[in-house]
Amino acid sequence: MSMSKLGSLLVVAAAAVSLSMPALAQSQGKVVSESDLAKWDISIGPDGVGLPAGSGTSAKGATVWSEQCSACHGENGKGGPAGDLVGGVGSLKSPEHIKTVGSFWPYSTTVFDYVRRAMPYNAPGSLSDDEVYAIVAYLLNRNKIIADDAVMNAESLPKVKMPNADGFISYWPLTKQ
Amino acid sequence: MTSSKLPPLSTEEHAAGNGLVSRRWLLRTGLPAASALGLSSGLVHAKELEVPDWSTSPGLDLTGYGQPSPFESEVVRPKLPLFPEGIGDGSGVSFTPLEKLAGTITPNGLFFERHHSGIPEIDPAKHQFAIHGLVERPLVFTVEALLRYPMVTKTCFIECAGNSLFNSFDEAQQRTAGEIHGLIGNAEWAGVSLAQLLDEAGVSPQGKWLVAEGADAAKMSRSIPIEKAINGDAFIALYQNGERIRPEQGYPMRLVVPGWQGSMNVKWLRRIKVVSAPVYTKDETSKYTLLQKDGKSRQFTYEMGVKSVITSPSPGKELGAKGLYQISGLAWSGAGRITRVEVSADGGVTWADAMIPDQTPARALTRFQLPWQWGGQPAVLMSRATDETGAVQPTREAWYEPYAANQLFHQNAIQAWAVSNNGGISNVYV
Numbered sequence: 231m232s233m234s235k236l237g238s239l240l241v242v243a244a245a246a247v248s249l250s251m252p253a254l255a256q257s258q259g260k261v262v263s264e265s266d267l268a269k270w271d272i273s274i275g276p277d278g279v280g281l282p283a284g285s286g287t288s289a290k291g292a293t294v295w296s297e298q299c300s301a302c303h304g305e306n307g308k309g310g311p312a313g314d315l316v317g318g319v320g321s322l323k324s325p326e327h328i329k330t331v332g333s334f335w336p337y338s339t340t341v342f343d344y345v346r347r348a349m350p351y352n353a354p355g356s357l358s359d360d361e362v363y364a365i366v367a368y369l370l371n372r373n374k375i376i377a378d379d380a381v382m383n384a385e386s387l388p389k390v391k392m393p394n395a396d397g398f399i400s401y402w403p404l405t406k407q
Numbered sequence: 408m409t410s411s412k413l414p415p416l417s418t419e420e421h422a423a424g425n426g427l428v429s430r431r432w433l434l435r436t437g438l439p440a441a442s443a444l445g446l447s448s449g450l451v452h453a454k455e456l457e458v459p460d461w462s463t464s465p466g467l468d469l470t471g472y473g474q475p476s477p478f479e480s481e482v483v484r485p486k487l488p489l490f491p492e493g494i495g496d497g498s499g500v501s502f503t504p505l506e507k508l509a510g511t512i513t514p515n516g517l518f519f520e521r522h523h524s525g526i527p528e529i530d531p532a533k534h535q536f537a538i539h540g541l542v543e544r545p546l547v548f549t550v551e552a553l554l555r556y557p558m559v560t561k562t563c564f565i566e567c568a569g570n571s572l573f574n575s576f577d578e579a580q581q582r583t584a585g586e587i588h589g590l591i592g593n594a595e596w597a598g599v600s601l602a603q604l605l606d607e608a609g610v611s612p613q614g615k616w617l618v619a620e621g622a623d624a625a626k627m628s629r630s631i632p633i634e635k636a637i638n639g640d641a642f643i644a645l646y647q648n649g650e651r652i653r654p655e656q657g658y659p660m661r662l663v664v665p666g667w668q669g670s671m672n673v674k675w676l677r678r679i680k681v682v683s684a685p686v687y688t689k690d691e692t693s694k695y696t697l698l699q700k701d702g703k704s705r706q707f708t709y710e711m712g713v714k715s716v717i718t719s720p721s722p723g724k725e726l727g728a729k730g731l732y733q734i735s736g737l738a739w740s741g742a743g744r745i746t747r748v749e750v751s752a753d754g755g756v757t758w759a760d761a762m763i764p765d766q767t768p769a770r771a772l773t774r775f776q777l778p779w780q781w782g783g784q785p786a787v788l789m790s791r792a793t794d795e796t797g798a799v800q801p802t803r804e805a806w807y808e809p810y811a812a813n814q815l816f817h818q819n820a821i822q823a824w825a826v827s828n829n830g831g832i833s834n835v836y837v
Contacts, residue, residue, distance in 0.1 A: 257607040258555045259538070259546030267539050267547075270678055273618045273628060275686035302494050311494045323702035325812045329693070334704075337687050344689040347626040348524065351495060354624050398696065402632060402707035 274343040278388030281342065284359035285383035288376070291368025294361050298350045307331075307372050312351070316372045319393050332373025336398055338390040341366045363387070422759030425752035425786050427734075428778040429759065482507045484517055485586050497525025498625075500567070502589030505737065506718045511593055511772040512562075515648050518592035520655045521567050523690075524625035527675055531659040534622065536643075540681035543609030550645070550659045556599045559642050563770045564739050566591040566711045567669035568695050571818035574803065579834040584721040587834065588822065591739070593772040596663050598644035601636040605681070610637070614681040618688075619662050622677035629671045630685035631664060632709075640665050643676060666741030666770035667709040670695060698811040711741035712819035713800050715748055715775070715792035726830030729783040734761070735776045740794035744768065747793040748775040754787035754823065754837050755802075761790065769795075786826040787837060803836055 264271070274280050300310065307316030307330075318328025327333075331341055346362045348354045357365070367382040376382070376390060422429035475482065484501035503519040513519075531550045539545035567590035573580040574587060614633060621627040635641045644652060644663045652658045657674030664671045670690055685691065685707070697705040715738035720726055734752075738745045745767045749758040761775040775790065792800045803820035825835040 257546060257604075258552035259548040259604070259607065260552075262537060262539070262545045262547040264539060264545060267537055267545060267678075270537065270620075271539070271680065272626070273620070273680055273682075273686045273688070275682065275684060277684075311491050322698065322704075322811075323700070327698065327702075327811060329698070331693075334693060336692055340687050340689055340692055343686070347628070348624070348689075351498075351524065354524070354626070397702065398692075398704050398706040400707050401705050402709060404710065 272343065272347050274339045276337040276339050276388065278339055278384060281339070281384035281387060282359040283384065284363055285381050286360050286362070286364025286367050287381055288364070288367040288371035288378060290360075291364035291366070291371075294357070294365050295368050298357070298361075299365070302351065307369060315369055319373060322394065322397065330373065331369050332375060332393065334394050334397070336392055336395045338366065338370060338375075338387050338392055341369060342387060422777070423751060423753070423757040425757075425784070426780040426782060427750060427752050427757075427759040428731075428780055482517065484519065485583075485589075498523050500569075500590060502585045503592050504583070504585040505589045505591075505716065506584040506721045506724055508718075509735075509774075511737070511774050512648060513592035513594055515594070515650065515653050515656070518594065518647070518653075518656060519567065519590045521569075521590065521669060522623070522625075522655070522674075523627055524623050526655050527623045528654065529622060529658060529675060534659050534677070536660060536676055537678045538604055538608045538681070539678070540618075541611040541614035541683065542605075542681050543611065546604070546608050548604070553599050553643065553645060553660065556603065558597045558646075559600050560595060560597045561640070561642065561663070561665065562593065562595045562768060563663065563665040564591055564593040564772050565663070565669050565672050566739070566741070568708075568711070568816045570669075571714075571820070571822075572815040574818055574820060574822070574834075574836075575807075575813060575815040579836050581722065581834055583723045584716055584718045584822075588716045590669070591772075593739075594647045595649070596642070596644035597646035597649075598642050598660070598663070601641045601643055601662070601679075602638070604643070605633075605636055605679075608681075610681055613683045616682050616685050618678075618680040618682055618686050619671070619673040619676060620678040620680070621657075621673050621675040623675050627670065627673055627690065628686075628688045629673060629691060630682070630688065631662075631671055633681070635664050635667070664709075666711060666743075668695060668711065671709065695816055697816050698814050699809050700811050702811075708817055709741075711739075712817055713740035713742065713745070713792050713794040713798045714738065714819040715745075715790040715800060716822045717750070717788050717790050717824060720788065720826065720832055721824055722832050722834060725832055726781060726826060729781055732779045732781055733776050734779045734788060734790075735774065736761075736790050738763070738773045738775055738790070738792040739771065740792065740796075740798065741770060742798060743770065743795040745773040745792055746795050748773070749791045749793075750775075750777045751789045751791070752779060752786045755789055755821075758791065781826070781830075783828055785828050787835065788824045788826060789821050789837070791821050 302310050302312035304310030308314045315331045318330045318333035321327045363382045370376045486501045488499040501520040537547045570590035571588050617631045641664045660676050661674045662676050717736040719735045738748045748761040750761045751758045761777040763775045767773045806820040823835050823837045825833050
């Protein structure tokens with residue numbers, strides 16, 4: 231058998247093998263269920279899909295705030311060394327604009343997502359879901375976005391319209407530029 | 408070397424004003440062939456050569472992991488914590504000392520850092536990486552499993568979207584080239600194709616975006632268009648410049664999205680979730696968005712713009728005697744290859760083409776050079792890069808035009824270094 235004939239036979243054989251094997255058979259990964267991924271699956275988009283059970287109000291949030299957050303972000307969400315989270319609403323066009331959760335963030339769900347994943351800075355993940363809802367309620371309330379008695383939960387939170395929701399211009403896809 | 412020893416420049420060899428010399432002159436003189444320079448007469452005599460101690464006794468023993476010479480101990484990353492002590496320890500940056508390096512590859516120990524909650528100490532035997540969401544079968548991989556795949560290798564830069572932030576200040580800041588522009592590094596990365604892993608998981612037709620997430624305490628997360636992975640160039644890097652990625656660069660694995668904002672190259676990668684739309688994480692809403700004067704903000708501005716900086720001469724690398732110098736610097740673009748770098752010595756009045764390699768790499772650093780005859784006069788050195796899409800690096804004024812005060816992301820404006828008549832160099836806005 232000539233070398234070229236042997237070569238083409240091998241190619242045919244290899245193609246047959248890869249066609250007969252499902253993609254999964256080649257994977258070096260292990261199949262995992264979404265429920266086994268639950269502790270990691272913490273991304274919350276504007277549609278609120280994935281928000282956990284639980285709820286909170288700004289009154290409850292005020293307590294969590296002073297215990298867990300105020301040292302770095304200030305007594306009322308202002309003036310702390312880690313940056314303001316309250317105030318500045320309507321200031322974005324002015325040279326003295328202040329970017330905060332209230333004035334700048336387009337989606338309320340991002341507040342829940344971020345606080346749950348990363349705050350308090352020295353112990354992320356230590357708050358209960360109820361406490362996170364309460365903190366989010368507190369921040370939205372102090373920014374005058376929701377009423378004092380508003381209850382934040384998986385249903386109500388995604389419905390909150392943020393003051394700067396329409397303030398962003400998407401530069402993706404690139405052709406838009 | 409003084410100017411009197413060099414062959415006279417013909418008019419056509421003056422590439423641009425204030426002493427910039429064309430590459431033709433360089434070719435004619437054949438630097439560094441001294442004979443062609445006619446240097447045999449009038450040279451200063453060196454002293455008699457002695458035999459130093461290190462040539463007369465055996466040196467140090469073998470080393471398991473080599474370290475730079477102790478004489479290079481000042482070549483380090485300048486650190487900049489972003490919060491007062493005890494408030495955000497571990498959230499900060501350190502800069503690649505660009506002006507202390509040559510060539511285009513950033514050594515691993517000098518590659519810039521930006522962490523949002525410190526460097527996690529990850530045991531690679533326990534680290535896991537999951538792909539899930541809008542897929543047929545969620546998969547989880549160990550490091551060991553990923554190392555069984557064929558390796559893809561790519562040289563590209565990673566640049567923090569906040570690089571050059573100091574040039575957004577009203578007053579020009581007196582810092583070194585690295586302390587201003589050093590939130591960039593360039594490396595050869597080796598790892599696994601993300602498209603292949605996504606294929607194994609089986610992306611559903613609704614899957615249009617990826618959420619990439621790190622295993623650090625900030626669980627840094629970014630939404631990424633799936634095109635960057637499928638039919639794109641994104642990959643999961645396990646090696647940097649031949650060795651396993653350092654802890655501060657994402658050990659044991661990081662996402663690499665060539666040419667795009669640094670923070671999308673998620674370090675300590677633990678999870679990619681396939682989703683139908685971006686999730687609008689904190690770092691693609693509150694941060695890494697560009698506030699304009701009109702109060703609106705640009706978002707998802709992924710590609711890092713065309714940019715260049717002269718690293719020599721530059722602050723801290725003052726000029727000595729008058730004479731011949733090599734202007735040298737780095738140019739790059741997130742959109743592809745660098746096609747041209749121009750240099751000016753008169754503050755942008757006249758420009759000369761710098762020398763760049765015939766084949767410049769896409770989304771990786773390019774080194775440019777141009778000879779300069781400094782006669783002791785004040786000068787303003789600038790470089791201006793063009794990429795293969797035709798994009799030209801803007802002036803600081805033009806770059807700033809649409810943006811609100813203090814907007815600092817995607818700063819790719821032309822850098823100007825003022826040279827004084829005593830050879831001192833400072834950062835100036837022109």
